[in-house]
Amino acid sequence: MVPRYARPEMSALWEPEAKFRIWFEIEAHATQKLGEMGVVPPSAGKALWDWWKTEPKIDVDAIDAIEAITKHDVIAFLTWVAEQVGDEARFMHQGMTSSDVLDTTLSVQLARASDILLEDLDALLAALKTRAQEHKYTPTIGRSHGIHAEPVTFGLKLAQAYAEFARCRERLIAARAEIATCAVSGAVGTFANIDPEVEAYVAEQLGLTPEPISTQVIPRDRHAMYFATLAVIAGSIERLAVEIRHLQRTEVLEAEEYFSPGQKGSSAMPHKRNPVLTENLTGQARMIRAYALPALENVALWHERDISHSSVERFIGPDATITLDFALARLTGVIEKLLVYPDRMQANLDAMGGLVHSQRVLLALTQAGVSREDAYRLVQRNAMKVWESNGTLSLLDLLKDDTDVTAALNEAELEEKFDLAYHFKHVDTIFERVFS
Numbered sequence: 001m002v003p004r005y006a007r008p009e010m011s012a013l014w015e016p017e018a019k020f021r022i023w024f025e026i027e028a029h030a031t032q033k034l035g036e037m038g039v040v041p042p043s044a045g046k047a048l049w050d051w052w053k054t055e056p057k058i059d060v061d062a063i064d065a066i067e068a069i070t071k072h073d074v075i076a077f078l079t080w081v082a083e084q085v086g087d088e089a090r091f092m093h094q095g096m097t098s099s100d101v102l103d104t105t106l107s108v109q110l111a112r113a114s115d116i117l118l119e120d121l122d123a124l125l126a127a128l129k130t131r132a133q134e135h136k137y138t139p140t141i142g143r144s145h146g147i148h149a150e151p152v153t154f155g156l157k158l159a160q161a162y163a164e165f166a167r168c169r170e171r172l173i174a175a176r177a178e179i180a181t182c183a184v185s186g187a188v189g190t191f192a193n194i195d196p197e198v199e200a201y202v203a204e205q206l207g208l209t210p211e212p213i214s215t216q217v218i219p220r221d222r223h224a225m226y227f228a229t230l231a232v233i234a235g236s237i238e239r240l241a242v243e244i245r246h247l248q249r250t251e252v253l254e255a256e257e258y259f260s261p262g263q264k265g266s267s268a269m270p271h272k273r274n275p276v277l278t279e280n281l282t283g284q285a286r287m288i289r290a291y292a293l294p295a296l297e298n299v300a301l302w303h304e305r306d307i308s309h310s311s312v313e314r315f316i317g318p319d320a321t322i323t324l325d326f327a328l329a330r331l332t333g334v335i336e337k338l339l340v341y342p343d344r345m346q347a348n349l350d351a352m353g354g355l356v357h358s359q360r361v362l363l364a365l366t367q368a369g370v371s372r373e374d375a376y377r378l379v380q381r382n383a384m385k386v387w388e389s390n391g392t393l394s395l396l397d398l399l400k401d402d403t404d405v406t407a408a409l410n411e412a413e414l415e416e417k418f419d420l421a422y423h424f425k426h427v428d429t430i431f432e433r434v435f436s
Contacts, residue, residue: 001322005284010116010325013109014318017058022105023077026202027092028052030184030194033201040091047088048081056084074098095194099305100184103218106317107180108206110226113321114176120328121169121233125162127335129435132158136427139420140254140345141356146246150356151349151423154255154340159434161240166434168233175229178222182206183214188304215304220295223313227295230320234288237327241278241285244334248275254345258337277334284327291316349420353386354395360417361399361409368408378405 001011012018032045059080067076075098082089093101136155141148182203186194196210203210211218248256257277259265265272294316298309349356358379365375382398382405396418399405405414 001318005326006322007325007329010113010322011318013112013116014322016060016063019105019109020058020060020063020077022108022206023074023101024048024052024058024081025206026101026104026184027078027081027096029202029205030096030198031092031094033198034091034094034194037195037197039195040094041088044088044091047085048092051085072098074101095186095192095198096184097187097216099214099217100186102310103214104182104184104202104206104208106223106313107182107208107218109317110223110321111176111180111207113325114172114179116325117230117233117321117328118169118172118176120325120332121165121172124328124332124335125165125169127332128158128162128165131335131338131340132156132162132431132435135340135342136431137424138340138342138345139349139424141349148348148352148356150359151420153424153427154342154345156427156430157243158335159431161236161243163434164236164239165233168236171229171232175226179226180208181211181218181222182208183211183216183218185211185214185216187216189214189216217301217305217309220298220301220309223309224292224295224299227316227320228292230324231289231292233324234285234327237331238282238285240331241281241334244278244338245275245282248273248278252344252348253341254348255338255340257334258339277330281327281331281334284323288320288324288327291320352391353389353393354418355383355386355391357418358383358395360422361395361405361414364413364417365405365408370408378402 001014028045028048031040031048034040035042035045063073063076063080066079067073070076070079078089078093081092132155134155135158136153138154139151140154140157142150142152182199183189184194184199184202185191185196191199199210202208244255244257246252247254256273257275259273264270265274265276294312298312301309362372362375362379365378366372370378379399382402383395385398386393386395396414399409399414400411409417
């Protein structure tokens with residue numbers, strides 16, 4: 001993983017030593033249970049755990065050196081442990097196959113990664129809620145197709161993001177449950193040489209659930225669902241990042257990323273304040289989404305298993321979780337420090353001569369007895385004059401001068417249709433739905 005986009009806790013989860021420690025726990029738990037069942041001497045499990053209690057340093061270089069000869073990572077690990085523990089280590093891996101260790105370890109890593117990501121989402125949700133409440137009634141323009149539509153509040157924009165990330169959190173909880181399974185079922189998954197009780201015991205010790213049928217490997221539809229969930233979260237990150245990028249454009253400038261003292265925006269232009277953090281988040285989201293496709297392609301393995309998934313997961317397991325962890329933390333920081341400009345929001349609301357109130361006039365005309373087709377024509381012919389004047393003309397003034405309009409609505413009735421507060425009468429209801 002690129003260190004620039006990695007945080008220590010998540011990165012540590014994928015370090016070789018961390019992986020080998022999980023491997024040992026799986027082997028030691030299985031050996032201990034086999035000892036209790038009388039399949040191997042009880043002293044075998046005790047010997048392993050006694051050595052473990054010394055808090056040994058995992059010698060990654062030594063294991064790699066053995067693998068250079070054996071060309072098999074699990075065998076290299078077992079060989080190294082045997083050299084440390086002694087004769088009792090020969091009872092390790094009884095009836096097991098490499099995938100029992102590798103797949104169960106990946107489940108542990110992805111489950112633990114999920115716990116970190118859930119904490120990240122909680123922090124982001126807290127930041128969004130705080131800023132949404134702060135700007136609950138801050139008027140701003142809603143845009144469709146990038147064009148002024150009708151008034152909203154900036155708090156509603158942030159509330160929408162909160163609701164979306166709350167859904168992301170629920171999906172990740174489901175994905176964690178989906179991925180947190182254990183396979184200790186032996187070659188082709190038949191339990192021919194190891195009892196299902198061993199799998200159940202290992203699963204319990206590691207906080208997993210036994211895989212109902214593993215065919216030597218845990219079915220990769222589980223992993224596809226997991227990485228697809230991370231991809232959806234990345235999509236939500238980009239949606240909010242793109243919104244901030246648009247709001248920071250010079251012509252809009254309703255909000256912008258915090259610009260710290262001493263920060264430089266351009267090597268050539270000293271005036272620049274660029275949305276570099278959210279642009280960076282857009283790029284990271286692209287990468288996270290890209291990892292979903294190979295996970296989906298891993299589902300179709302040959303017969304009971306093949307190894308085509310293995311190299312893929314060595315990439316996407318660390319990269320997707322590390323990148324998403326970084327992205328969520330970065331987005332949280334952006335939201336917490338986001339600079340918001342209510343005056344500019346109001347100025348942009350007012351920039352087009354009241355066009356944002358056109359629908360209220362349309363509806364009022366229809367309620368006054370004008371056909372919808374005629375009402376639309378009357379409002380549009382005045383609205384287009386305002387549009388073509390680039391907002392220098394006033395829609396309200398033009399409507400007051402239009403005798404076809406005033407035949408149905410008097411001046412007071414027209415003025416009432418330009419009340420900004422009208423659009424916010426259900427903000428409390430929406431907030432209650434989102435934050436209750």
